[in-house]
Amino acid sequence: MLSKIFGFLYHKIFVNIVISRSKIDVYIQLCDSKDVVDEVHEDFNTLTLNQEMYDFIKLYVDESPYYYISFLDTSVSQGAVPTCSYNDMSIFYDVSSSKYMCYEDKWAYYTSELDLNSLQKIYKKIGIDFVFSPFLILTKFFKEKIENNLAMFLLIDDRAVSLMIFDNSELLYADYIDIENKKDFDGISTNDEELDLEEDLDLEEDIDFNEDIDLDNLEAIEEMGSFDDLGDIEDLDSFEEIEEFSDVKEIEKKIDVKEQEKNLIENEGKLNENYQRFLFVQSSVSSFYKDNKYKSKFIESVYIADGVNVSSDLKRYLEEEMFLSVYIRHIDLAVEVCEIAKVELNEV
């Protein structure tokens, strides 16, 4: 009772932390009972809690006792499964060492309990109130699309790709692709100079499952007639990006070959990264089609929540190589984490 009375006197402070590959993004939002009073975004070039970041957070959290620190889960051993039954979950992952949460009693997302404890230990100094799964963020972000579509949904952040396939709110498949670990595991070099686009394209041909995709796509094209049914394209950012992409093409025609080469070298890193992402997605989709554990259905569209400003290359790869209709919408992960923290707080 007393805390409720004082709750009105103090601001609620939401500290949202998203850990990337090379920096930590901290987004702080100050709210009163109704509105957002203030918000601040700050990036820290560190991977652990340093003094500068601690001082920054402390500066805000000292203003009110009602502060909540939320994290986006970065555990490599996380995922989502199309069941909420504890017994069925063991088919998909090691239940004993994981913690799971059910989403509307339809599907569940899980994470490694060890990683969760480790995260709490690392940030013990500031404490942690909430840890949210990227799958949850993705589901909330594309809620209206998930309800009415059979599609693949991707959440692309700096260090990972969260992949989900929904058929009218029913989760068919989910995969968490940690780019850093996958690179090492698959033997893909991170050195940009070692990668050659042409070679990569050759590698693509070697992947067997591409043939399956092509076949499936052909069948689907025959059945559906065309790819023109793009749904609610107006509210997505993809249209603008298509225009931008075509503008770039026109400019590229005008510039010299040398400048083209220069641009290619500059963008090579980003290009490679996008191509790697594409490969991982392609591989994951292949697993979805091949694995009997999952209800395999043909995917014809992909909705991307873009948290890192991926170039149009990824869109092109997905469109050209996998024949998917691609819709990209920009996402600010820290802000989305904050929104879920607010919803969660009202539920507590």
Add this chain to the structure above:
Amino acid sequence: MKYSYIKPRKKTILFAEFQLLLIFFSITISMLFLTYTFLLFKDYKFEQDRVNISEQRADINISISKMTQQISFIEKENFFAERIYTKNTVLKESIANLFDLVPQRIILSEAKLLESGLILYGITPSKDIYNFMLQAPLRSIFHTTYNSFYPLQNGWFRFVSTNYINEDNKELYRED
């Protein structure tokens, strides 16, 4: 529906400023309480002192009255002593005067000093010597004088002289 893997920590208002406020009020209240206790103690002490002083005052008053009585008694005693001393001095002078009065030829054998009189026993060679030399001064002192003579073999006379001062004069003497 819960979304987070972990539960949020319990938030309490018992933080920095509230704790400070609580400490401040605790100190203030304790100081007030201590002051109140100190004042109560002082009040009690003052009351005790007041009672003690009243008792002492009553005792002193009693002792003063006793001393007053003693003073008045001592004054009376002093007065009596002075009277007695004066009386004795007077008596001593009277006796000295008496013996001075007695001529050499008359021999006193006994003298009795009474409160208001004097009885003399002695021998005189003759009645005339007695009458002229002793009775005359005695009569000047005493109001009433009785003499009795008894003749002795050698021709002398034993005499008894009884002298009294009047009672009225005696009273007057006392009042002085």
